[in-house]
Amino acid sequence: MSILASFLLFLHMIGLAGILAGVLMQLMTDNTKSVKVLLHSALLQLVSGILLVGVYEMADLADVNHMKIGIKLVIALAIVVVGFVNKRNPATKLAAAAGVLGVLNIGLAVFW
Numbered sequence: 001m002s003i004l005a006s007f008l009l010f011l012h013m014i015g016l017a018g019i020l021a022g023v024l025m026q027l028m029t030d031n032t033k034s035v036k037v038l039l040h041s042a043l044l045q046l047v048s049g050i051l052l053v054g055v056y057e058m059a060d061l062a063d064v065n066h067m068k069i070g071i072k073l074v075i076a077l078a079i080v081v082v083g084f085v086n087k088r089n090p091a092t093k094l095a096a097a098a099g100v101l102g103v104l105n106i107g108l109a110v111f112w
């Protein structure tokens, strides 16, 4: 079970990198794939996070801080929504918003 948790955390870190990569791609280049990178990474982050909580709770691997996870979940959902809107109508403001929310979630994950 702990190898599964490690694998999910690995995917969680890839998702994090993907969100920031998508944001920077969109802000710094005209690459049309940036919106997909951002949205798919946000979805990966959401799914890997939810599965991580499930595995941690099932295997009693660590105490999950439910308040922290709840707030991270809301922020991650907001990034997914922004990602969907940004895919339909790409806008630098939306990419920047996703970036700020992503960095906020990193801060919550690390400092709380």
Ligand code: HEM
Residues within 6 Å of the ligand: 012, 016, 019, 045, 046, 048, 049, 050, 052, 053, 056, 064, 065, 069, 072, 073, 075, 076, 077, 079, 101, 102, 103, 105, 106, 109, 110
């Ligand atoms: C943009 C969204 C997110 C970002 C940037 C993010 C970032 C991170 C980071 C950097 C860590 C590693 C923390 C450490 O090991 O010290 C982490 C761990 C974790 N994340 Fe996320 N996360 C996001 C969304 C979510 C969501 C939606 C959930 C669950 C609903 C979640 C659940 C977890 C869990 C269970 C861990 C491991 C235990 C812990 O450190 O609390 N994350 N996340």
